[in-house]
Amino acid sequence: MSTATPDTRIRVRRDASRARAELVVGKLAPRLISRGPDRVHVGVTAAEMILLDGDQVHLEVEVGPACTLHMEDIGGMVAYPRRRPEEPGPPAEWHVSLRLAAGARLVWEGLPFVVAQSADVLRRTEVQLGEGARALVRETLVWGRARETGGRLRSTTHAYDEGGDLLYENLAADAAAPEPGVLGEHRVMDSLIALGFEPKTQAGDLVLAAPGAVARHLGAETHTSPLSARLDEWRERLTASPG
Structure with missing residues (x-):
């Protein structure tokens, strides 16, 4: 459980009428x-x-029992270059906590998260699922704006339910110091993360031990990703009745 103090909150609950x-x-x-x-x-x-x-930046999202939250980014996000790259200070931090109660549904259509040249970012996403909850998150990470090399990103995604861990990923990549086997020549990593349900998968997708999967595309440009079409397909599966 994250100990970060949220400055932005989204809480969805259901009363007798709506x-x-x-x-x-x-x-x-x-x-x-x-x-x-x-x-x-x-x-x-x-x-x-x-x-x-x-x-x-600390975002806390809570979705109450049997509620559905559809989130979409407007305008994307840019981690800007450090003011003094020659004198490294603390990184920019991006913390997201997503908590879903029993039977809740969450779809988050994220736009590109761009790590500009010389930027240094620490990014953490935590997802907690209650019984029967389902989540679908699109995450697009981009190293560098147009004609930039890109900066440094350390990104952790941790999803779990009452039974334990569902997904734990930890990525560290610095475009100024590329490492073999991390991202290679690619500057865009686009991901669909499905938790609590079984989407239609393809060869190369990561199928989780519990219901869920991760589809991922590595490329040079965001517009070449095939995951936009698959997002619609996976979203339909998330909203379908169990069984």
């Missing part, structure tokens, strides 16, 4: 797009210029 959303603006600004009896659609954008070196 779903309710509590949106707390911090460094990120969640905005209500629509809601219905048991579902909420929220857009997320930056509330200020982030991520600069030393910035700390």
Whole structure:
């Protein structure tokens, strides 16, 4: 469980008539797009210029029992170059905590997260699933803006339920000091992460021991990724009734 203090919160609950959303603006600004009896659609954008070196962004998301939250990024995210690359200071930090109660559903359609040249970023994503909960997260990591080499990223994804770990990934990549077998010539890593349900998989996908899978594409440009089409397919599977 993360000990980071959240500055931005999204909480979805259901009362007798319809779903309710509590949106707390911090460094990120969640905005209500629509809601219905048991579902909420929220857009997320930056509330200020982030991520600069030393910035700390903490997003906490809670989805109540039998509720569905659809999140989508608006505008993507850029980790900017360090002010003084020759004098390294603390990295920019991006912490996300996703907590799903029993029977909850979450779809997060993330836009590219760009690590600019000389940027240094520590990124952590934690997903906690209650009984029967399902989550689908798209994560697109990009090293460098146009005509840039890109910076340093350490990224951890940890998903678990009451039975234990579902997924634990730890990636460290520095575009200024590439290592064989990490990303090679690729500057884009696009991922679909399905937890709590079984999507339609293809050769090369990582099928988890518990219901879930990870589809991944490595490439030179974001627009060449085939995962946009598969996102729709996996989302339909997430919303389908069990069985």
